[in-house]
Every structure is written in C-alpha cells, then in structure tokens.
Amino acid sequence: MARLIKKTKAEPIQISVGEQTKYICACGLSATPPYCDGSHELAAFEDDGKLYWYDNDGNCQEIVDTFPKIRGE
Numbered sequence: 001m002a003r004l005i006k007k008t009k010a011e012p013i014q015i016s017v018g019e020q021t022k023y024i025c026a027c028g029l030s031a032t033p034p035y036c037d038g039s040h041e042l043a044a045f046e047d048d049g050k051l052y053w054y055d056n057d058g059n060c061q062e063i064v065d066t067f068p069k070i071r072g073e
C-alpha cells in the first residue's frame with residue numbers, strides 16, 4: 001500500500017536529550033528516517049504554490065494534477 005502525503009517543511013527538527021542532539025526529518029525525503037540525511041536540500045528550490053514528488057535517485061518531478069484536500073502540513 002502507498003500513500004501520498006504533503007510535506008512542506010524544508011529543514012529538520014532538532015531534538016536534544018541531555019548531551020545528545022538528533023535531527024529528525026520533517027521534509028519526508030530522508031533515506032534514513034526518522035533522521036535527517038541532508039536530502040531536504042533537494043527541495044530548496046520548490047515553489048510554494050506547486051506540488052512535487054521525488055524518485056529514489058532524488059530526481060524531482062512537478063505534479064500537474066491537483067489534490068485539493070490532501071492531508072499534510
């Protein structure tokens with residue numbers, strides 16, 4: 001089963017526990033979830049009004065169809 005989920009954040013969430021700091025992926029592109037692997041930089045150019053998807057090689061495609069009530073942030 002697959003899902004289409006809208007993610008708009010382009011940077012990780014920093015979590016600190018004691019002396020340890022971890023970066024949690026908030027963009028949805030990390031190959032090592034839940035941790036950030038720097039893949040959010042692929043989305044740096046994105047336009048706010050457009051929707052994109054990324055393949056396993058990090059290639060970006062713009063979606064031309066619309067999903068008016070897609071769940072996400």
Ligand code: FES
Pocket residue numbers: 010011012013024025026027028029030035036037038039040041
């Ligand atoms: S926030 Fe997703 S890879 Fe960095």
